[in-house]
Amino acid sequence: RIVRIALEILESEIRARDLAREHVLITAGATREEIDPVRFISNRSSGRMGFALAEAARARGAQVTVIAGMTTAPEPYGVELVRVCSAEEMLRAVLERLPHATAFIAAAAVADYRPATRQAQKIKKTGARLTLELEPTPDILATVAARKHESLLVVGFAAETERVVEHARDKLERKGLDLVVANDVSQKGAGFDSETNIVTLVTRDGEESLPLMTKSEVAHRILDTVARLRKLARG
Amino acid sequence: RIVRIALEILESEIRARDLAREHVLITAGATREEIDPVRFISNRSSGRMGFALAEAARARGAQVTVIAGMTTAPEPYGVELVRVCSAEEMLRAVLERLPHATAFIAAAAVADYRPATRQAQKIKKTGARLTLELEPTPDILATVAARKHESLLVVGFAAETERVVEHARDKLERKGLDLVVANDVSQKGAGFDSETNIVTLVTRDGEESLPLMTKSEVAHRILDTVARLRKLARG
Numbered sequence: 001r002i003v004r005i006a007l008e009i010l011e012s013e014i015r016a017r018d019l020a021r022e023h024v025l026i027t028a029g030a031t032r033e034e035i036d037p038v039r040f041i042s043n044r045s046s047g048r049m050g051f052a053l054a055e056a057a058r059a060r061g062a063q064v065t066v067i068a069g070m071t072t073a074p075e076p077y078g079v080e081l082v083r084v085c086s087a088e089e090m091l092r093a094v095l096e097r098l099p100h101a102t103a104f105i106a107a108a109a110v111a112d113y114r115p116a117t118r119q120a121q122k123i124k125k126t127g128a129r130l131t132l133e134l135e136p137t138p139d140i141l142a143t144v145a146a147r148k149h150e151s152l153l154v155v156g157f158a159a160e161t162e163r164v165v166e167h168a169r170d171k172l173e174r175k176g177l178d179l180v181v182a183n184d185v186s187q188k189g190a191g192f193d194s195e196t197n198i199v200t201l202v203t204r205d206g207e208e209s210l211p212l213m214t215k216s217e218v219a220h221r222i223l224d225t226v227a228r229l230r231k232l233a234r235g
Numbered sequence: 236r237i238v239r240i241a242l243e244i245l246e247s248e249i250r251a252r253d254l255a256r257e258h259v260l261i262t263a264g265a266t267r268e269e270i271d272p273v274r275f276i277s278n279r280s281s282g283r284m285g286f287a288l289a290e291a292a293r294a295r296g297a298q299v300t301v302i303a304g305m306t307t308a309p310e311p312y313g314v315e316l317v318r319v320c321s322a323e324e325m326l327r328a329v330l331e332r333l334p335h336a337t338a339f340i341a342a343a344a345v346a347d348y349r350p351a352t353r354q355a356q357k358i359k360k361t362g363a364r365l366t367l368e369l370e371p372t373p374d375i376l377a378t379v380a381a382r383k384h385e386s387l388l389v390v391g392f393a394a395e396t397e398r399v400v401e402h403a404r405d406k407l408e409r410k411g412l413d414l415v416v417a418n419d420v421s422q423k424g425a426g427f428d429s430e431t432n433i434v435t436l437v438t439r440d441g442e443e444s445l446p447l448m449t450k451s452e453v454a455h456r457i458l459d460t461v462a463r464l465r466k467l468a469r470g
Contacts (some may be wrong), residue, residue, distance in 0.1 A: 112360040134365040
């Protein structure tokens with residue numbers, strides 16, 4: 001028993017500094033795409049998963065920068081926090097800091113469509129229907145993966161409501177990522193506005209399905225995988 | 236000087252109980268209209284103005300019920316708080332409580348358009364544009380004003396970006412309201428995500444433009460007008 005406790009302490013000590021050489025760039029929260037000065041399109045996101053990753057990475061010795069949209073979760077402590085509004089702004093903030101990063105984790109719920117034109121004045125309500133033309137926003141994750149320097153590890157999330165792992169593996173391959181954290185947001189205890197999550201970690205070499213756990217525990221498991229992939233990359 | 240202080244204390248004492256016979260029903264925050272399980276349309280709103288009204292009304296002796304959508308401001312203390320998501324849900328919650336109310340203050344930023352159809356599964360991103368068909372949401376304020384019992388005072392807000400008082404007076408007459416609180420949300424220090432507001436109180440008998448003040452002060456000025464209109468109605 002003493003040996004087990006000693007091993008656990010040792011392991012947590014090793015974990016505690018295993019990211020000391022990393023500079024982790026994390027996106028968190030939801031972007032807002034304005035329709036007019038009052039209305040916007042957004043995604044459900046508390047920012048909790050991204051903030052948990054930031055705190056976990058800092059605790060393990062990494063330098064951490066968070067680019068955050070709209071969040072409701074308490075802000076992380078001891079990390080650089082940059083606020084942005086739209087997907088466009090988030091992309092710009094990420095690219096600016098990318099040269100210094102060694103790992104990029106895209107935990108934000110980025111609106112992937114935005115109004116094709118933003119109205120400068122509030123649209124007046126009429127009784128009639130209204131057609132809103134939407135265009136795709138820039139794909140932050142794909143842009144980063146395409147421009148990445150050799151030592152950058154890129155981690156994405158896939159929030160899905162059906163065929164979750166299949167969509168996640170497709171995303172991994174299509175965008176050239178190192179890890180995709182897949183979660184079925186239709187499950188109870190997973191995803192938005194929740195303290196917990198149920199995820200599958202999809203890498204090029206396999207899949208690891210995790211049980212229901214807190215977002216802080218999920219964060220550590222993701223960072224365990226980042227540390228493992230770093231070792232693999234070093235050979 | 237002593238007389239002035241005494242008068243002020245007296246006035247605040249009178250104010251303190253001047254709504255003791257009122258049951259004030261207040262809406263606050265932003266509604267969310269779902270596009271699919273992940274995306275939604277919403278409005279900018281912290282809920283701060285509605286919550287300030289709730290606290291001010293309670294302090295002046297009223298019984299208070301708040302129907303709130305999404306908010307970021309701290310919740311009010313000592314009042315009944317009901318949470319809802321969409322405009323449809325907010326309307327239902329309001330109508331349920333309307334028979335007991337003596338004043339209705341619509342401080343929520345209700346989404347006035349919603350997707351004509353909600354997708355049960357997350358819409359997959361493609362490179363192409365997307366057309367979103369929007370339909371008007373039920374008009375909570377107009378519905379309440381149309382169904383109001385004789386002694387109900389109805390107060391609306393008009394957040395505008397141009398010709399503010401004109402739009403407010405039009406709203407007052409068109410919907411049959413007792414008071415419209417008009418604010419130009421394009422002004423600095425007014426509207427969303429702000430601790431302060433700059434408003435004009437538009438009633439059937441006139442207009443009162445207030446300078447920049449805290450939302451709590453604005454709340455009291457609105458309630459002063461409610462108390463005045465109540466006296467007028469009693470004759």
